[in-house]
Amino acid sequence: MSNLEREPREIRCGAGAADEREVLTGREVPLGGPRAMLVSRTLPHKHRRMIGAWCFVDAYGPQVATMRVPPHPHTGLQTVSWLVEGEVLHRDSIGSLQEIRPGQLNLMTAGRGISHSEESPQTTLHGVQLWVALPDAHRQVAPGFEHHPELPGLAGPGFRARVIMGTLGGVTSPATAYSPLVGAELDVEGEAEVPVEPGFEHGLLLFDGEVAGAERGALVYLPPGRTSIRLAGRGRVLLIGGEPFGEEIVMWWNFVGRSHEEVAAYRKEWMEGEGFGVVEGFDGEPLPAPVLPGTRLKPRGRVR
Template sequence: MSNLERAPEETVCGTAEPGRPVVEPLAGREVVLGGPRGMRVTRTLPTKGRRMVGAWCFLDAYGPEQAVMRVPPHPHTGLQTVSWLVDGEVLHRDSVGSEQLIKPGQLNLMTAGRGIAHSEESAFGRIHGAQLWVALPGAHRHVPPHFEHHPALPVLTLDGGAEATVLMGELGGVASPAVTYSPLVGAELTLEAPVTLPLTPGFEYALLALDGAAEVEGTSFGPGPLIYLGAGRHELTLHARESARLLLLGGVPFEEEIVMWWNFVGRSHQEIVEFRENWMAEGRGFGQVAGFDGPPLPAPALPGTTLKPRGRER
């Protein structure tokens, strides 16, 4: 998915301080993709309260609603896109020749590396899911672009019949086949009763409700805010106020300074300028997306100030 804002703000991330356990609700903001009649999403990463959770640097949750997703070909660099559906179907096309329909419970993972372009579209109907980005560390940010589709993912069975589908990384000894470039985890939790999750103390974590409501350490939450949990935990107990579906995100705090602007993750203003110029020069270096009925998405204008990599700010 693209960031379709016409005047995207600079987002600067990195240099996390040593973590501790917290329970910190972070309100998202509503963004309309594709104009005033486009699909609405709630963006909880990045926010003013927190730029990243581990290497997770972008999180849009959408639906459930009757809508059409239509995102024209657009570029990415320095990140992985993670597509996860609860309801509906979305067709992915990219410039390395992939064409893949994703359905609920399946994972589409696109590694942009040095540069890729892709499009996403759906027919009108009920749609519900999340789009996430993972920042690539410096040692891997120029890897060749590639795409993975995982139609089935491993499941960790927890207390009381609860389950955790492991999208990326590892949870409780259950590992996803998806390729990762830094220590992290992404999992969908389904629960109806209290459950205790095994965690990694060196990871920081966050929870997002996709359906239903849950409670963690006396804080109740439903769809909307991201619940930042900090680090230093060996386990976490959740209580479901009703049948709940949650996303668990975690990872080692990302210590590199990065600049994230529009659909690019880079390390300097000049890199972002070059990425944008190449995309506007008929997608130079990004390749072409075949099969999409429409023109590619033009890049917005750069801000009048210099984009600077800085440490993580709150």
Template sequence: MSNLERAPLETECGGPASAVAGQAGELLTGREVVLGGTRGMRVTRTLPNRDVRMVGAWCFLDHYGPERTAMRVPAHPHTGLQTVSWLVEGEVLHRDCLGSEQVIRPGQLNLMTAGRAISHSEESPEGRDLHGVQLWVALPAAHRTTEPAFEHHPALPSLTGPGFTAKVLMGELGGVVSPARVHSPLTGAEITLREGACATVPLRPDFEHAVLSLSGTVNACGNDLAPGPLLYLGTGRSELTLRAGQDARVLLLGGEPFEERIVMWWNFVGGDHDEIVRFRREWMTGEAFGVVPGPLGTRLPAPDLPGVPLKPRIRHR
């Protein structure tokens, strides 16, 4: 999914001080973003957040639906990241400049590694309910210019325990490893709980973690969590305790604190402002990013860059 904001902020993320040293229980309120004009699809964006830019290498999180809507995102570029598409309801058709054409449905994973440059489009059928998340994973410098790639995983492994099932999207959880390719230590999992369940999910204490409710209200490590905000848990936890008063579904994100500084703007991740300027120029002039086939292949114009490089935004705590 593209960041369709017409005035996206340039955000500096990561670095040695980017994670809370120790446990936290901070509710991060998202902001509503309309994709595709005033009548477009509404999403709640909780990463990057004013207070927390990243969770491990996870640097972007949009939660959309459940809503009867249609996703129509024209061809747009990405660099320096992986896009992770996960659905709870509905279906989305992905096309990219590599020739990939793949429908994703609930329980399946689409993973696109942008590397040095890639472009793609996304669309869903009209008149159907749609509910899901779009996430980005920042690539470390050693892999930021890797060759672009696309993966579709129709089935993923699960970790099960008393009261819960955790489908492992990315990385590893409790010894269960996803087949999706990762470039830094992390975890991403969808955890389902039945009404009345009290579940204990193992965590790595060297990771920072966050939890998002996709449906239902749960108590997570003593914090009541309904769909909307992201609960940031910090580091130092060896387990996650979830209590569900009703059937619930939550997204768990975690990872080793990201030690490198990166700059995010629009759909690009780069090492500095000058690199972002180059990515935008190459997209607008057609020098890179290939051609996306299909009816949404017309390139989405990039927003205007600010007249001067923006200063890094201070991480508030």
């Protein structure tokens, strides 16, 4: 999924720390124009830019809508597409063509550069789009795409989990990850204590139902230092987390880089039709890049 804002703000990410629980309220962003579907963006947030290597969280639905995101570029990140309801078709410049349905994972690694599109028929859509920043040692990897129709599960008193990315409670997803992290969908019924890595920071996003510990329309941030997360109620929750990301990055529009010059070069390549390949089969023009801000983009800390 693309950041379709016409005047995207500089997103400041990198090293930093926090000592207490934070509630990161989402802001509404139209996806594809004023008549398109709305998403709730909780990362990057004005107070916190990352949770582990997770640097972007757009939640949407449930709403009857048509998703139509034209071909657009990415660098230095992975896109993680997860649905609760609906269907979305992914196309990319390395020839991938893959529909995703609830309970399945589409994972695209941009690496040094890729472009893709996403579209759906008019239907009820409910899901989340996430980005994972690639560490410097891996951000120039060749672009790739993975579809995982089945993912491993974990169960305990009061909960069942599907492990989307990384490892939870000793259960590891087959999806490729380049830093220590976790992404999981939790089905909570009653009182639950979900095991987590004490060195990870975590975020909780309520998909549906009522679950104490998670909040509707917000991402709840939990700092490192706990071995479990307690939840109570009935509903579905997204759990993300990871080791605090120790690198400073420049994140602007759909690019993750390390300097103003690098991001400006990515933008130039995209506008000149070089370096990102061609998405075949999409009925429409590629998405033009916004104009760069008048000030220099700088590597920043991951908390404000």
